[in-house]
Amino acid sequence: MSDMIVPSFDDESSSGRKLAIICSKGNLDMAYPGLILANAALGEGIETHLFFTFWGFDIINKETMGHLKFTFVGNTSMHMPGSSMGIHHMLGALPGATAASTKMMKKMISDLDVPDVPEFLDLLHGSGAHMWACRMSADMMKLEEKDLYEGVEAIISATDFIELTDGAQLLFI
């Protein structure tokens, strides 16, 4: 018999830890890394901020968030996940190629029981994520808060975001 072993859930080293993730890409395969890492951080009790900027705006734009795409064009990893068979990226430029590869990747994601982008945002929102939209991107794309996912707290400037994430670890995706 040994002493009581209790997990240290509120380990002091993790309290006060803060993570900031800048999501700057709107491709389906570039949206997921940020969402998955944010979810993992929230599950560990880490204060998590996401800043959506430039094409990353497509992740929180109500019009586009459910329709992100995956393309072979300009992708140096020219194969589907789980297959080593190379595909010349010029083939990705053929009509229908992006739709087909997007459909395939969405199926792979859902087969892993990972939610689609809108539901993923709900999961993050429910877990207490702080989501922010970039002021300059909103102005460029002529979008307002009403056009964005409800969980987005505000449209803020880059300076605001830097102030908010004082002391945070930062990821640029």
Add this chain to the structure above:
Amino acid sequence: MPTMNLLGRDIDVDAEGFLTNPQQWDADLAKALAANIGIDLTDAHWTAINFLRKDFETQHETATLRRVSTVGGIPVKELFALFPTKPAKKMAYVAGLQKPKGCV
């Protein structure tokens, strides 16, 4: 593998303290485990714990937070309120199961 004594019983646990044998778990033990991490179990906690146990019987792995929410029907926000800061791990611990392995 370490063994620890709780409620006069020998319990097999891993290095962190999570039960490694789900058969050694019962409701009394759940209360003791919850007390270890400062949680006083209410009916709402039990709804989550019972789902985790039932789900484990068929899935043979610990449900992730998302699964407790989508399949078990308990909103994620409520899970964070019931088991603060690290709900997935805390629920698994009290339910006598291993930490969830899934990413999401």
